[in-house]
Amino acid sequence: MLQIDTWKRVLIWLVCVAGLLMALPNAFYTRVEQSNDAEAAIELGNDTPEMQALAAQWPSWMPSSLVNLGLDLRGGAHLLAEVQVEDVYESRMEAMWPEIRDALRGERATVGTIRRQPSAPDEIRIKISQPEGMARALEVVRGLSRPIQTLTGAGASDIEVRAEGDEIIVQLSEAEKLASDDRTVRQALEIVRRRIDEVGTREPTIQRQGADRILIQVPGIGSASELKEIIGTTAQLTFNPVVSRGTDPDAPVGVGEKVIPSLDEEGVYYTIEAAPVVTGEELVDAQPSFDQNGRPAVNFRFNTSGARKFGDYTRDNIGAPFAIVLDDEVISAPVIQSHIPGGSGIITGRFTVEESTNLAVLLRAGALPAGLEFLEERTIGPELGQDSIDAGKVATIVAFVAVLTFMALSYGLFGIFANIALLINVGLIFGLLSMIGATLTLPGIAGIVLTVGMAVDANVLIFERIREELKTAKGPSRAIELGYEKALSAILDANITTFITAVILFAMGSGPVRGFAITLGLGLITSVFTAIFVTRLMIVMWFERRRPKTIEV
Known part of the structure; x- marks a missing residue:
């Protein structure tokens, strides 16, 4: 006899309701996104009435996680950089x-x-x-x-x-050299990621390609040149002893010395010792601030090792100039007035507030260990992304209509049950994508469209098996029960092998291939759940209420 325990029924419907609730914010994407951005700004101290109004656009007690849109759907910037190891x-x-x-x-x-x-x-x-x-x-x-x-x-x-x-x-x-090359690329990868995260961009794709290249894709950013400004600066900060100061860029230098220009004073060049006393790698913090005259500056603090070296040098060289060098330009060359034992100080210069903030971000994220040469750069406009979304919508709607029509015409009431389960299935996919913070790309939409086609496959196997059992003169209750039992092994075999393929695609692929693998894998899980549990529960509830003597599938 058909029978499903009450606790199982409650659990199945709770899973469906929870998944649909998680997917609901995506139906109000712009509103929820603005609300989330406003709440993040309020947490950072920007608590204005405008931000409060934007944050109130979506109830705080509702789920607010969204499916992140990839570069091909949202528009943004694409860079391929080679690390100069x-x-x-x-x-x-x-x-x-x-x-x-x-x-x-x-x-x-x-x-x-x-x-x-x-x-x-x-x-x-x-x-x-x-x-x-x-x-x-x-x-x-x-x-x-x-x-x-x-x-x-x-x-x-x-x-x-x-x-x-x-x-x-x-x-x-x-x-x-081989070990250094690998370390350099790994370090550059991590620092690029930190710099991009500092400016609050959404779901960037930052991956290593080959031995010395980094692929960077950032959705929602204005242009490739804007992205290059964020990550292109090496930001190598060093503190070097000053040998002399002059106006000749070709001044003679000794071994271990070099001539570099001043950033603030045009036509002024400093001869410094090439070996730094302290480097930016020993910085633990950098924050924008203002100097004693109210001009923008940057406060910095060294770790224990850097503080000791900085303190020892300032103690032994009171009265001598000390160059603060950023990417081979002297941004400041103060004279050491006294011993600085605490390992902290301030960088002054002709900064604007924005420049001091950007410098603090670069220093806090860390110095790129080597320069980056940009081999490829593309800006993808939001219009192209909107075209992709529209095309994806059309493809999904066509797939939905075709599948729903086929199931309703082929299996009647049972086909309608399968169609309801299919709608729940797509909602569960978006709920899971929102919950794990996955990025949806155009291949990901293709994965959803494919899942729509595959989701009814399990129901087709079950319904065809029920048809065969009905031909053997078994009662409708027993035919439904045997249909699900005998179709289960075929359903699991087909979906497990496809899921293994999705796992391999995710492990071996990158970027769009991974997006396709994620939606395909999640779609397989939800389609098996809806076919084996949700559709069956609807059929059992209908059967218990109607108690038909005969059924047609």
Whole structure:
């Protein structure tokens, strides 16, 4: 006999109601989106009457999660960037030079005086005055090497040291270059993500492509150039000792020194030591503020290591100028007035409020470890996105009408039950997409359209099986029960194999392919649920009320 326990009936209807409630905000997309944005602004302190009015557009007790629209539906910017991994080699060598210099100075009795020689960006050449002490010098420098902490570089050191005449040559090992390249791209990927998240964009797609490329897609942003302004700045902040100040960009410099322009003073150039005292990597916070004269500035704070180095340098160099350098431009060069032990300070300059805010965002997100070269950039207008949405609506409506008509004509009342379950099914899909914060793309709409076609497949199997059981002169109750029992294995086999395909697509694919896989996978889950439980529950409730002697499927 057909029988479903009361608690199961309640649970099935609760799942349906919860899914439809989660999907409901998408029917009022613009209103809910404005309300969510206004609530976020109020939490950040922008509690104005206009924001209160926008926030009140949607009841606070209702679900407010939305399906995020992808780049092809909402419009936005697309960038493909190549990370200039070679830039890191030079900075690594510059950072290593003070350590090598101090180590060799401790062996002056053996190696004599040391002098850095002009060299390629990815190496350091050091000349010693006593070549007979070369073996000891090589031993000391090699003692500074560190093991590579990767599986591919296990057992290798990060530097290679060799001698040529009276010169020591230090280079990064090939294993370290490979490990450094991987670290650089991973770090760049994370910093790009943090910078984009800082400005509040919705559901960006930021993925690594190949060995040294990053794909960036941000829906809802105005243009590719606007996106490049957010992420394109390297924002490498360093604090360097000043050697001299002048107006000649080609002023002679010593080894380990360089000439860079001033950002605020046109025609002024600073000669600074290339090796920084402290770098932006040791910053833990940066916030826009105002200086004592009311001009926009940026407050910063170092971590423990940076604070110690910053404090020691300011203690030993009172009265000397100190350059604050951002991307090879001096933004400020104050004279050290006193010891600064706390590891915090302020960056002043000719900033606007917007510039100081942007600088704080860049510094807080961290410096890009290397420059980015943009190989491809596209701006997708919202009109194209609207065309995609309209085309997707037409495709979905056509699929719906065709399937609903076919089911009603083929299976009569049972087909109508299947159609109701199909509508619930689509609502559950959108409810799940909203709940997990998934991004809907044009291929995702294709996945929903495909699900509409596949969702009735389980009902077709069940109804055809019921037809066969009715031909064997079994009663309608027993025929319905056997129809569901005998069709179950075929339904599960078909949907499990398709679900495995969706999982593989999600794991191996990227971007639009993943969007298709997500909607297909969720659609399979909801279609099995509605076919096995929802449709069956409606048929049982109808049968209990009508108690027909015969049925037609």
